[in-house]
Amino acid sequence: MRFKKAETQFEYFSLMQIRATVFMCEQNVDPLLEIDDEDKTCDQFVVYDNDEIIGTCRVLKHESDWHIGRVAVLKEHRKKHCGSFMLSEVEKIARESGVKKLELGAQVAAMPFYENNGYRGYGDIYLDADIDHMMMEKRL
Secondary structure, X not given: OEEEEOOOHHHHHHHHHHHHHHHHHHOOOOHHHHOOOHHHHOEEEEXXXXXXXXXXXXXXXXXXXXXXXXXXXXXXXXXXOHHHHHHHHHHHHHHHOOOOEEEEEEEHHHHHHHHHOOOEEEEEEXXXXXXXXXXXXXXX
């Protein structure tokens, strides 16, 4: 697997296709909620398996902490550690940049995945796109 910042039209198109497949088709998220203004200002990343883009995430950078979002992996590539690989690669970049904390809004059903990657939940469960979420963080 290879992780990189999206730079080409092909990579942006592919990551939006993955997000549409995972969030809009599989989870019935409204497209008006899935694609937002933060897509214009965040860093978008993709994961390649050979020449195929199979996963994506985005990072909103704040001074000493970053927010990871829109973590998505194509169904046929799940359970192959692609998501953990993405988180690990974001952590490497964050550490090199002096970031002290990573945070994300996890779907409650996905919390065990994030816990296995060192994140801990905090606060109350909240609805985002009609799906239960909880904030999670990892100190670096």
